Amino acid sequence: MKIFAYGIRLDEQPVxxxxxxxxxxxTVDFTDQLLTDKSAAMAKGYDAINVYQQLPYSRATFEALSNQGIHIMAMRNIGIDNLDLKAAKEFNFKISNTPAYSPNSVAEHAAIQMARLFRRTPEMDAKVQNYDLRWAPTIGKEMRQQTIGIIGTGRIGRVLIKILQGFGSKVIAYDCYHNSEIEKEGLYVDSLDDLYRLSDGISLHVPAVSENFHMINDASIAKMKDHVIIVNDSRGELVDTDALIKGLDSGKISAFATDVYEKEVGIFNKDWSNKTFPDSRLKNLIDRPNVLLTPHTAFYTETAVSAMVNESLNADLSFLNGKQPASALKF
Ligand code: COI
Known part of the structure; x- marks a missing residue:
């Protein structure tokens, strides 16, 4: 049995x-190249591939893989919003993702960014870097006095709730699918509007689907508390960047942390330090003292990377042995 892995980074190689x-x-072979309709040719002679979400996997990509005799694909990550599932079905693919590689990796990151923004540590760090050691006006707010609204109570949202409760924050949550434990704790509010109205901080933990495209927009921002803090460690498509910039300009949004950006493909995971930065809206965000940007690295821990590689290869192997891995996608 032969598996070919795409986009393998140095940190994944030993695993x-x-x-x-x-x-x-x-036999497992690999390349650092990402899967495209062109690089699909590299998988010729293999029985299955292993990939992670970077580029869109279009109909052309599924067709090219199918032409090489490949119909098994295990994804090392959670999100499946880059897949043309209609094409995957047409070409008879079996696909899995890795939904539970480490919810703590992203949840911890979201909690850290939220706390940094409430305590204004990034602004204080910047002052200190400039040898300005004055306290005022960089005064923070205590997490235990904040109401934090969690949108999405899947694995990551639920770990984040526990972490925030550890700070003593009042946590409220919204999800169209209710989790019984979160329900028992009485954390759900009835509507997103209620969550917007009540939250001092909002953290997004939902997958990108057509129904929630730009859910953070002019209208939803208007419903939020003045000086709200927003964290997005989910998907860039959830936030209308123009509306966000307006909200930051007016002070309605006091601070924003994001690990994602709606146009991140081709920009993130590249070194722009000596080049012209290619996106003026993203530059606008990066240049603000009250915005934290990480380049889709909320997941990026040793534990998560190891689990992503191991669990996805196990899923490839299950498919190859004629079994359904627990994380097989239904489509
Ligand atoms: C995911 O697991 O879906 C992520 O966003 C992480 C990234 C490696 C694609």
């Missing part, structure tokens, strides 16, 4: 090689 050693019945 992948170790998995190969522990599964001598499987």
């Amino acid at each position: 992948l090689e170790q998995w190969g050693k522990e599964h001598s019945e499987v």
Whole structure:
């Protein structure tokens, strides 16, 4: 059995090689190149591929893979919004994702960014870097006195709720699918409007689907508390960047942390330090002292990376053995 892995980074390589050693019945080869309709040719002669979400996987990509005889794809990540599932079905693909590689990786990151913004540590850090050691006016707010609204109570949202409760924050939540534990705790509000009205801080933890495209927009921002803080460690498509910039300009939004950007493909995970930065709206955000940007690295911990590689290769192997991995997508 032969698996070909795309987009393997230096940090993933040792995990992948170790998995190969522990599964001598499987040959695992890899490239650092990302999967496209062109690089699909590299998978010729393999039985399955292993990928992670970076570029859109279009009909052309599924067709090219299918032409190489590939119909099994395990994704090392959670999000599936880059997949043309109609095409995947047309070309008879079996696909899995890795939904539980480490919810704590993203939840911790969101909590840290939220706390940094309420305590204004990024602004204080910037002053200190400039040898300005004055206190005022960079005064913070205590987490225990904030109401934090969590949108999305899947694995990540639920870990974040626990972390925030540890700070003593009052946590409220909204999700169209209710989790029984969160329900038992009485954290759900009836509507997003209620969550917007009541929250001092809002954290987004939902997948990108057509129904929630630009859910953070002029109208929803208008419903929020004045000086709200927003954290987006989910997907860039959830936030209308123009509306966000307006909200930051007016002070309605006092601070924003994001790990994602609606046009991030081709910009993130590249070094722009000596080049012209390609996106003026993203530059506008980066240049603000009250905006924190991380380049889609909320997930990026040793624990998460190891689980992403191991669990996705296990899923490839299950498919190859004619079984359904628990994380097989239904489409
Ligand atoms: C995900 O797991 O969906 C992420 O956003 C992480 C990234 C490696 C694609």
